[in-house]
Amino acid sequence: MDGGNRMFSGWEVRLRLAAVTLWLIGLLFMDRLPLLLLISLLLLAMIAADQGMQMQSVLRQLRGVSPFILLMLITLSLSGGLPLQKTAVLFALLICLRVIAAVLLVIVLLGGSAADDFLRSLAVLPLPPVYLSLLFLVNRYIHMLTREFSLTRQALRARLYTPSIRPAALKSMGYAVGGMFIRGYDLSEQVYDAMRSRCYAGVIPFDEMTRPQMADWLKLAAAVLLLASALYLGKGV
Amino acid sequence: MTECMEIKNLSYRYPDGTLALDGLSLTIPLPSRTFILGSNGCGKSTLLRHLNGLIVPEAGSVTIAGRQLTKKTANSIRQNVGLLFDNPDTQIFSPSVAADVRFGPVNLRLKPEEISRRVEEALRTVELRELAEKSPYNLSLGQKKRCAIAGVLAMEPRILLLDEPFSGLDAAALRQFLHTLSSLYDTGVTQIVSTHDVDLAYEWAEYVVIMERGRVKACGGRELMRDADLMSEAGLDLPLLVRLFQGMGQIPDSLEQARQWIDPNIRRE
Numbered sequence: 449m450d451g452g453n454r455m456f457s458g459w460e461v462r463l464r465l466a467a468v469t470l471w472l473i474g475l476l477f478m479d480r481l482p483l484l485l486l487i488s489l490l491l492l493a494m495i496a497a498d499q500g501m502q503m504q505s506v507l508r509q510l511r512g513v514s515p516f517i518l519l520m521l522i523t524l525s526l527s528g529g530l531p532l533q534k535t536a537v538l539f540a541l542l543i544c545l546r547v548i549a550a551v552l553l554v555i556v557l558l559g560g561s562a563a564d565d566f567l568r569s570l571a572v573l574p575l576p577p578v579y580l581s582l583l584f585l586v587n588r589y590i591h592m593l594t595r596e597f598s599l600t601r602q603a604l605r606a607r608l609y610t611p612s613i614r615p616a617a618l619k620s621m622g623y624a625v626g627g628m629f630i631r632g633y634d635l636s637e638q639v640y641d642a643m644r645s646r647c648y649a650g651v652i653p654f655d656e657m658t659r660p661q662m663a664d665w666l667k668l669a670a671a672v673l674l675l676a677s678a679l680y681l682g683k684g685v
Numbered sequence: 686m687t688e689c690m691e692i693k694n695l696s697y698r699y700p701d702g703t704l705a706l707d708g709l710s711l712t713i714p715l716p717s718r719t720f721i722l723g724s725n726g727c728g729k730s731t732l733l734r735h736l737n738g739l740i741v742p743e744a745g746s747v748t749i750a751g752r753q754l755t756k757k758t759a760n761s762i763r764q765n766v767g768l769l770f771d772n773p774d775t776q777i778f779s780p781s782v783a784a785d786v787r788f789g790p791v792n793l794r795l796k797p798e799e800i801s802r803r804v805e806e807a808l809r810t811v812e813l814r815e816l817a818e819k820s821p822y823n824l825s826l827g828q829k830k831r832c833a834i835a836g837v838l839a840m841e842p843r844i845l846l847l848d849e850p851f852s853g854l855d856a857a858a859l860r861q862f863l864h865t866l867s868s869l870y871d872t873g874v875t876q877i878v879s880t881h882d883v884d885l886a887y888e889w890a891e892y893v894v895i896m897e898r899g900r901v902k903a904c905g906g907r908e909l910m911r912d913a914d915l916m917s918e919a920g921l922d923l924p925l926l927v928r929l930f931q932g933m934g935q936i937p938d939s940l941e942q943a944r945q946w947i948d949p950n951i952r953r954e
Contacts (some may be wrong), residue, residue, distance in 0.1 A: 638775035645768045646789035
């Protein structure tokens with residue numbers, strides 16, 4: 449078994465999905481700033497402690513959404529006009545904290561689990577298999593294109609290419625990117641053939657997952673209990 | 686009646702107009718270890734793609750163990766005829782070795798226990814169990830080839846088509862790969878290998894097919910490979926053993942036999 453703390457990443461995906469969905473709904477009913485801040489910090493701390501998740505990638509994801517949150521914070525704060533009104537700023541903070549908590553919950557849901565496991569957990573829900581197959585293939589092709597991109601970059605570097613805005617450099621980059629997409633397309637055709645040769649017939653049948661263990665159910669129970677407590681505290685008792 | 690794979694008047698032209706197969710007719714006995722030899726572009730890979738049903742014959746026919754290959758039968762034929770591509774990077778696409786191996790059995794809609802058993806068995810056969818959770822992209826070429834073959838083996842095919850399986854392998858990886866193929870052959874899996882490695886073919890083949898420009902030039906036992914004119918016309922070299930013993934009266938069938946012949950002579954001197 450995996451050593452160390454794997455509170456989220458080791459959690460069975462379907463039960464994790466159920467807990468996160470409940471929490472996402474619960475967030476809509478929380479309107480106390482300190483509580484939302486506490487939840488966000490707590491989630492961040494628990495993610496950091498989880499050895500199955502990479503904190504660097506979590507921070508990268510947070511950094512990716514931060515411009516949108518900042519933009520939302522500014523526009524909502526200005527919704528009452530200038531000078532800034534306290535209610536508008538508090539409302540903006542409330543929405544932003546909800547968004548941050550929601551992003552962290554999604555990280556909890558997706559972080560540390562293989563995309564295949566996540567898709568298999570979705571297959572348990574009554575989702576059309578074609579959409580799941582599409583998600584599966586998109587995920588694979590993104591991985592392959594990323595790899596192709598990395599190989600193209602290495603090939604350029606190996607021949608002493610340095611990126612710049614000189615026409616010759618831009619032209620080389622254009623050729624490389626064009627070649628990469630042609631190769632990517634060619635590769636996808638070949639992979640499609642490889643899949644067909646292994647009896648792929650248009651839809652990926654996701655095999656059954658293993659049953660959740662007692663620990664997974666206990667984690668779900670704890671998540672529900674914490675949500676109930678947070679909602680109770682949020683009522684201002 | 687002996688089972689066989691029968692190809693009659695098979696022709697195929699690629700969309701760009703290249704004629705890859707030109708009225709090819711051939712009968713391959715089952716089970717057997719058949720080597721398809723020919724220079725680059727002679728149609729070996731296209732033929733293997735037909736045998737796996739990736740290309741359904743437009744002109745001519747392919748019949749495998751009594752079942753004719755059509756669009757309707759292609760998928761069920763693929764369950765029994767596995768294809769190993771020449772480049773493992775185009776065959777492997779999953780995030781882990783185990784996930785890639787289970788792709789085929791999952792498509793066969795087997796029970797989870799059966800899927801697990803087949804994945805375990807296939808990984809054990811190719812000796813990759815310890816790398817099951819690794820990303821296949823980080824493996825060496827030899828390991829990638831074994832991973833790709835595990836993906837095919839997990840479907841438990843009766844016939845294994847191998848497209849240029851030995852290219853790019855170093856001596857150790859080649860030895861291990863041949864060991865895997867040998868143990869599979871012992872379990873009754875027919876192997877049809879496309880290659881231009883005449884030395885390996887001479888050592889391993891039971892049945893040899895020599896192709897040239899989309900047609901079968903000759904087929905039969907490995908003694909075909911001793912015919913200098915035939916090999917030269919097909920754009921192939923003579924095997925090293927044949928070249929070495931040419932003009933000495935007798936040509937050994939294998940390196941082992943050659944050593945047995947040479948050893949007493951050396952001792953005499």
